[in-house]
Amino acid sequence: xxxxxxxxxxxxxxxxxxxxxxxxxxxxxxxxxxxxxxxxxxxxxxxxxxxxxxxxxxxxxxxxxxxxxxxxxxxxxxxxxxxxxxxxxxxxxxxxxxxxxxxxxxxxxxxxxxxxxxxxxxxxxxxxxxxxxxxxxxxxxxxxxxxxxxxxxxxxxxxxxxxxxxxxxxxxxxxxxxxxxxxxxxxxxxxxxxxxxxxxxxxxxxxxxxxxxxxxxxxxxxxxxxxxxxxxxxxxxxxxxxxxxxxxxxxxxxxxxxxxxxxxxxxxxxxxxxxxxxxxxxxxxxxxxxxxxxxxxxxxxxxxxxxxxxxxxxxxxxxxxxxxxxxxxxxxxxxxxxxxxxxxxxxxxxxxxxxxxxxxxxxxxxxxxxxxxxxxxxxxxxxxxxxxxxxxxxxxxxxxxxxxxxxxxxxxxxxxxxxxxxxxxxx
Numbered sequence: 001x002x003x004x005x006x007x008x009x010x011x012x013x014x015x016x017x018x019x020x021x022x023x024x025x026x027x028x029x030x031x032x033x034x035x036x037x038x039x040x041x042x043x044x045x046x047x048x049x050x051x052x053x054x055x056x057x058x059x060x061x062x063x064x065x066x067x068x069x070x071x072x073x074x075x076x077x078x079x080x081x082x083x084x085x086x087x088x089x090x091x092x093x094x095x096x097x098x099x100x101x102x103x104x105x106x107x108x109x110x111x112x113x114x115x116x117x118x119x120x121x122x123x124x125x126x127x128x129x130x131x132x133x134x135x136x137x138x139x140x141x142x143x144x145x146x147x148x149x150x151x152x153x154x155x156x157x158x159x160x161x162x163x164x165x166x167x168x169x170x171x172x173x174x175x176x177x178x179x180x181x182x183x184x185x186x187x188x189x190x191x192x193x194x195x196x197x198x199x200x201x202x203x204x205x206x207x208x209x210x211x212x213x214x215x216x217x218x219x220x221x222x223x224x225x226x227x228x229x230x231x232x233x234x235x236x237x238x239x240x241x242x243x244x245x246x247x248x249x250x251x252x253x254x255x256x257x258x259x260x261x262x263x264x265x266x267x268x269x270x271x272x273x274x275x276x277x278x279x280x281x282x283x284x285x286x287x288x289x290x291x292x293x294x295x296x297x298x299x300x301x302x303x304x305x306x307x308x309x310x311x312x313x314x315x316x317x318x319x320x321x322x323x324x325x326x327x328x329x330x331x332x333x334x335x336x337x338x339x340x341x342x343x344x345x346x347x348x349x350x351x352x353x354x355x356x357x358x359x360x361x362x363x364x365x366x367x368x369x370x371x372x373x374x375x376x377x378x379x380x381x382x383x384x385x386x387x388x389x390x391x392x393x394x395x396x397x398x399x400x401x402x403x404x405x406x407x408x409x410x411x412x413x414x415x416x417x418x419x420x421x422x423x424x425x426x427x
Contacts, residue, residue, distance in 0.1 A: 010116070010124030020325035021313055025156075026109070029129055032152050033107050036144070038131060041106040043088035049078040055087035055291060057262025059203040066114040081113035085130040086263070086288065086304055087295070093134055094297035103135035109309075121276040121311045131285075132304035139239035142267040142287060145305050147247055149271055149283055156312065157321040161282065163249065165240070165269045166257035168205075169225060169233035171290065174265070177228040178204055184223055191218050205258045224255050236266050263288040267303065275318065276311055283307035327377020328356035329417050331399075335366035336386035343384040346394050346410050350382070353414045355421070357382075374399055380417050 007013060014022060049069050056062050068081040082088055085108050098104050109129045116122055131148070133141045146163060153161050168174055185192065185200045185207060192200065193215060196207045208219055229237070244251055259268045268286035276282070285305025293299040316322055330350055334343035347359040358376055360369050366385075373381040383395040388407060396413050397405040401420075408416065 008124065010118035012123065012125070017325045021316070021322045022309070024323045025309065025313060025316070028155055029109070029152070032148070032155065033131070036105070036148055038105040038107045041089060041092060041108050041132075042110075043082075043085070043092050043108065045082055045111065046079050047082055047088055047091070049080040051087050051091055051295070052080055052083060054294060055090070055263050056084070057203065059199060060206065060262060062114060066116055068113045068115060083112055083114045085110075085112065085128060085306060086132060086291070089130070089132045089304075090134070090288075090291050090295055090297070090302065094292065094295060099135050099298075099300055103133070105131075105133050107131045119277065121308070121314060123310060127309040128306045129309060130304060130306040132302065134302045135300050136303070137289070137301035139236050139267065140243060142240050142269075142303055143243035143247070145285060145303065146244065146249060146251075146269060149305070149307075150249060153271070156316055157319050158312070158315055160275065161271045161273055163251040163269065163271055164254040164257055165244075165251050165267065166254050167226070167229065167233060167237040168258065168265050168268055168286075169229045170265065173228045173230045173233050174205075174225065177223065177225045180223045180228070181205070181207075184221075188218055191215070203262070208256050208258050219256055222256075226255060233266060240267055259284065259286060263291045263294065265289050269305070271307075273315065275315060281308075282311045282315065325377065327379065328358050329378065329421060330355060330357050330380045330382045331373035331376050331378040332357060332359045332382045332384065333366065333369035333373055334360065334384040335369070336389070339384045339386060339389045342389040342392075346382060346384055346413075349410050350414060350417070353418065355414065355417055370397075379420060382413060382417075 049067070052067060053063055058064075062083050067083050070079055071077070072079050089106060089108060093099060093104065107130060109127070111125050111127050113125055115124055118124060131145065133145070146165075150163075153159070169177070181204045182201060185196070185204060189197065189200070192207070193210075193212055195212075196210060196215060199206045207215070208222060210219065241251075257268055257270060258264075264286045266287040266289065269284065270281045271283040272280040273282055274280065283305060285303065287301070287303040289301045290299070291302060313322070332343050332347045332350075334340055343359060347357050350357045358378065360372065364372070370381060379398070379400045381397040381399055383397060383405075385395070388394050391407075393407050393409055394413050395405055395407045396416055406416075
């Protein structure tokens with residue numbers, strides 16, 4: 001017997017019982033985004049590798065170690081499964097001249113791919129919802145993104161997430177800071193690990209993002225970027241904080257928060273939790289005003305964020321916010337000569353009325369059909385026997401609540417089952 005083929009490590013199936021929670025989350029998210037005027041943008045899963053090298057940064061963990069990249073054997077192009085969504089959104093906005101129509105508020109959702117070591121809340125194929133505001137320069141939209149998140153956490157029943165913010169300033173202020181940081185790192189080179197020494201000159205801010213516990217004292221003693229901020233950067237950051245304070249949003253300034261992507265400037269932020277082990281961030285983002293020009297477009301301000309769906313679903317499950325898989329409204333069973341066609345007609349009439357229906361398929365005794373009806377999670381069994389078929393009626397049997405089986409017309413069955421569903425939704 002040949003060996004069975006299993007899913008790739010770090011890439012998971014979402015089974016039907018689990019999909020109910022995904023569908024519940026996705027419906028909440030679509031409604032939440034509609035409330036802020038964001039429209040859906042869908043981009044390819046595969047992009048040219050250069051897009052991510054130019055946007056994320058060549059000397060980053062994602063580009064150096066984690067991307068799934070390959071050469072297209074048909075035309076020799078270097079391609080990559082997208083590791084994040086912002087670069088694709090900006091590429092699409094440039095390619096299709098979206099900002100010619102004015103500022104754009106867009107969102108996307110779908111799978112991303114990074115070759116990381118799988119752990120709780122960390123997968124090789126993972127899913128994100130991303131939100132991008134393109135063409136808007138002020139701290140007001142930065143604050144809107146954080147307030148949006150807070151509203152979603154309340155809808156999801158998550159009351160333990162913490163907001164951490166920082167500013168990376170302008171390119172000019174960051175260049176001044178970079179000089180001071182390199183001098184500091186050079187003075188303590190013996191304390192750096194191999195990765196820190198390698199990045200000390202090529203990308204020194206990434207050293208501050210190190211998760212190596214041995215480097216934390218060195219990182220804590222490093223110069224603060226805040227001390228090199230210019231007036232415009234300070235004004236932007238103060239403007240953001242004023243809005244957050246005015247809205248009653250609790251936050252913490254974390255000076256070492258730099259994010260793992262090179263395109264950020266000014267505001268960066270994370271929503272974190274202590275309930276996912278090492279994977280503390282469930283949502284993160286910031287401003288990336290230079291990315292349009294970096295990818296060959298006309299310079300334009302922009303900011304956005306992305307949230308990990310799997311991490312949020314885990315937190316929802318632990319908080320008791322995971323809905324049970326919903327069964328159909330009815331399961332149609334039939335028994336006796338000449339009953340199959342009337343059962344088909346009854347099932348289609350129920351569906352025409354907007355009800356969810358399973359029609360029994362395959363052989364089986366009437367008793368086994370009722371067992372399957374119960375196991376399906378349906379609220380009612382709709383039965384077509386010889387007597388019902390001759391009278392152009394059906395019998396309706398409650399499966400989830402007390403009640404007598406009754407024989408009625410198909411129209412009356414639709415009304416009865418629909419009314420029960422309306423009561424369920426109102427409770």
